[in-house]
Amino acid sequence: MSAQARDTILGRIRTNLKKGPGLTGPPPAVRIAPPRVAPEAYVASFKERLEALAGRVHHVAQPEEALAIVQGIIGDKSTVASNAPILARCGITRLGNVQSGFTDAASLKEASAQAEYGITSADFALAETGTLVMLSSHEEARMASLVPVRHIAVVETARLLSGLDELLGRLERPNDQTASMVLITGPSRSADIEQILVRGVHGPGEVTVIFVGP
Amino acid sequence: MPASPPPKIQETLGKPQLQLAVYTNTGRLVEARRNAVRAEAFPDYQELRDHANAVKRHTIENLDYYLEQFEQNVTRRGGHVVFAETGEQVSHFILDLAKKRGSRLIVKSKSMASEEIHLNHHLEEHGLESVETDLGEYILQLNHETPYHIVAPAMHMTRYDVAEIFERELQEKETDPEQQARIARRVLREKFLRADIGISGGNFLVADSGAVLIVENEGNARLSTSVPRIHIAIVGIEKLIPRAQDLAVFLKLLGRSATGQALTSYTSLLNGPRRPGEVDGPEEFYVILLDNGRTRVLESEEKRQALYCIRCGACLNICPVFRKIGGHSYPWVYSGPIGAILTPQIHGVERDPWLPYASSLCGACHEVCPVKIDIPKVLLDLRQDVAQSPSGGGSQALGYRLFARLMSSPMLYRLVDRLRILARPVMGGGWVKSLPAFLNRGPLQGWLAYRDLPGLAPKSFRQQWRARQGGSR
Ligand code: SF4
Numbered sequence: 204m205s206a207q208a209r210d211t212i213l214g215r216i217r218t219n220l221k222k223g224p225g226l227t228g229p230p231p232a233v234r235i236a237p238p239r240v241a242p243e244a245y246v247a248s249f250k251e252r253l254e255a256l257a258g259r260v261h262h263v264a265q266p267e268e269a270l271a272i273v274q275g276i277i278g279d280k281s282t283v284a285s286n287a288p289i290l291a292r293c294g295i296t297r298l299g300n301v302q303s304g305f306t307d308a309a310s311l312k313e314a315s316a317q318a319e320y321g322i323t324s325a326d327f328a329l330a331e332t333g334t335l336v337m338l339s340s341h342e343e344a345r346m347a348s349l350v351p352v353r354h355i356a357v358v359e360t361a362r363l364l365s366g367l368d369e370l371l372g373r374l375e376r377p378n379d380q381t382a383s384m385v386l387i388t389g390p391s392r393s394a395d396i397e398q399i400l401v402r403g404v405h406g407p408g409e410v411t412v413i414f415v416g417p
Numbered sequence: 418m419p420a421s422p423p424p425k426i427q428e429t430l431g432k433p434q435l436q437l438a439v440y441t442n443t444g445r446l447v448e449a450r451r452n453a454v455r456a457e458a459f460p461d462y463q464e465l466r467d468h469a470n471a472v473k474r475h476t477i478e479n480l481d482y483y484l485e486q487f488e489q490n491v492t493r494r495g496g497h498v499v500f501a502e503t504g505e506q507v508s509h510f511i512l513d514l515a516k517k518r519g520s521r522l523i524v525k526s527k528s529m530a531s532e533e534i535h536l537n538h539h540l541e542e543h544g545l546e547s548v549e550t551d552l553g554e555y556i557l558q559l560n561h562e563t564p565y566h567i568v569a570p571a572m573h574m575t576r577y578d579v580a581e582i583f584e585r586e587l588q589e590k591e592t593d594p595e596q597q598a599r600i601a602r603r604v605l606r607e608k609f610l611r612a613d614i615g616i617s618g619g620n621f622l623v624a625d626s627g628a629v630l631i632v633e634n635e636g637n638a639r640l641s642t643s644v645p646r647i648h649i650a651i652v653g654i655e656k657l658i659p660r661a662q663d664l665a666v667f668l669k670l671l672g673r674s675a676t677g678q679a680l681t682s683y684t685s686l687l688n689g690p691r692r693p694g695e696v697d698g699p700e701e702f703y704v705i706l707l708d709n710g711r712t713r714v715l716e717s718e719e720k721r722q723a724l725y726c727i728r729c730g731a732c733l734n735i736c737p738v739f740r741k742i743g744g745h746s747y748p749w750v751y752s753g754p755i756g757a758i759l760t761p762q763i764h765g766v767e768r769d770p771w772l773p774y775a776s777s778l779c780g781a782c783h784e785v786c787p788v789k790i791d792i793p794k795v796l797l798d799l800r801q802d803v804a805q806s807p808s809g810g811g812s813q814a815l816g817y818r819l820f821a822r823l824m825s826s827p828m829l830y831r832l833v834d835r836l837r838i839l840a841r842p843v844m845g846g847g848w849v850k851s852l853p854a855f856l857n858r859g860p861l862q863g864w865l866a867y868r869d870l871p872g873l874a875p876k877s878f879r880q881q882w883r884a885r886q887g888g889s890r
Contacts, residue, residue, distance in 0.1 A: 220715055222478075224481065231471045231472050234666050344695075345698055378686065384686040386684040387683060388679075391683075405637040
């Protein structure tokens with residue numbers, strides 16, 4: 204069925220466009236804008252943008268400080284953590300109420316569904332918009348930042364970029380590396396009922412980002 | 418003037434509460450957009466619109482090429498591309514797959530393409546449970562309604578409407594939107610965790626990556642595409658852009674034009690099933706490329722720009738007609754100005770000949786469109802098509818011919834001017850709201866069904882003119 208539909212559709216397109224296979228001309232040149240935030244202002248800009256969306260941002264020099272903040276937030280609540288090395292380096296994965304080391308989707312799903320907190324890192328962070336960039340891999344699972352009630356990301360400060368343009372300038376085709384790139388900009392929200400803002404509709408209702416390092 | 422717009426229009430105009438809800442909600446979105454595209458906030462906005470228009474033009478002019486490129490890049494990563502000419506082909510494919518995999522429960526995130534083809538209805542007819550998970554869409558599904566607006570599907574409802582629906586369908590009494598959202602989260606979470614198939618739409622198809630891009634705020638699209646074992650995206654063939662790097666332009670325009678957001682809460686770029694080493698994600702990945710009349714739109718070189726649309730909804734929010742008659746008065750799932758130029762091209766102008774006329778041609782839609790579709794121009798072209806269509810325009814064309822003849826002949830004009838005295842009893846003074854039965858037929862009937870006609874002036878133009886000239890001639 205599909206093969207036949209394919210030929211019909213492509214055929215109709217060529218007939219109606221009065222063209223054969225191939226391009227009629229080159230596409231317009233790609234337009235990547237120059238950075239709008241200077242590197243020394245990355246953290247401040249990220250913080251301002253994410254806080255405007257009701258997210259929280261911390262900046263610490265040492266891994267132990269990140270651990271202390273995480274402990275302060277999660278207390279003894281059930282938590283899942285991704286396999287990002289920075290989480291182990293900070294000592295987060297050794298906490299008693301933190302489950303990590305998941306290598307299969309079924310057990311991760313079960314644990315995340317019960318968890319109050321999901322802790323991940325991020326591959327990049329975007330200063331212009333307060334965005335976390337998550338590339339799915341053996342280190343970062345999709346569900347850890349999605350299924351639990353709240354999300355905490357512990358990210359090396361050096362992962363900050365100016366914005367979307369710089370990200371796409373560096374990763375010309377993000378899917379060369381991953382099946383899934385997700386940009387997270389603030390908590391889950393909806394305004395479907397009377398345009399009244401509600402957070403945490405399906406994804407996490409709280410997002411906290413901790414930058415580690417100078 | 419072609420008659421017979423749907424009775425829904427009258428019904429909407431008669432409901433002050435509905436009018437207020439739609440007016441307020443579109444007003445908020447207009448405000449949010451305006452703030453986000455201010456020159457201080459978005460300095461290169463106008464240049465990006467031009468650029469986006471050029472990229473879309475190029476893509477649509479080479480649609481076959483980019484579809485094939487997209488297909489190759491999905492297949493290369495172990496995903497599957499399915500071409501579908503019609504809605505039946507889509508449901509057939511999904512039913513078949515569900516049967517082979519033994520799946521019964523489907524979670525769905527927002528997809529206008531699936532609304533076009535009444536997918537849920539077909540799936541449910543065959544015993545599958547297909548649950549809408551976007552909060553607005555979920556409410557609509559419970560109430561058996563179609564989306565009112567492409568971005569804010571339940572825009573016409575108040576919290577009290579939602580409370581009634583929840584009480585009836587879920588036995589939950591609650592009027593607070595925050596608590597209503599909690600209820601939906603709880604009910605739907607359980608579905609997400611059990612479903613084997615997740616269906617999504619797609620805002621863009623990225624040809625050089627073989628990827629589907631989805632923007633959303635709630636996280637239900639992420640859940641639909643991450644948790645179930647199978648992900649199926651249903652997307653119209655016109656949603657292509659050539660390169661992932663083009664997203665630098667399109668994402669900036671889409672979020673700001675739709676809701677005033679620089680980026681929505683979540684933007685997912687998905688290509689193929691989970692790769693070796695990745696912990697989670699679907700094991701099977703399908704993209705259904707839906708034609709459903711789109712290739713027809715390519716026929717006209719001037720009007721095919723309707724396919725550049727990125728479904729931001731800005732033209733609906735700003736449109737004085739949409740804001741009055743609302744989203745359910747339009748004949749198809751796409752309402753507002755974009756619906757008025759897309760629907761007649763897909764269904765043929767004869768089906769709803771009134772539609773291209775449901776516009777004051779004020780031009781606001783063109784002004785806000787992030788991809789600069791010249792909607793008023795396309796509407797005018799469509800009116801011409803209506804006038805030339807066999808059923809549409811006979812009497813209209815004749816009317817204009819008579820009018821032209823009359824206006825270009827001083828003698829005829831004087832004659833008709835004298836005859837006006839005969840029309841006084843029916844049309845004199847004030848506003849004419851109805852005509853005597855013998856006149857109230859044909860085109861005149863259509864005219865007065867939705868407008869009042871100014872009555873005849875006490876003195877004709879010629880009489881007034883002579884008086885003004887003080888008899889100097
Ligand atoms: S026609 Fe333009 S303004 Fe209207 S929904 Fe499409 S992209 Fe937005």
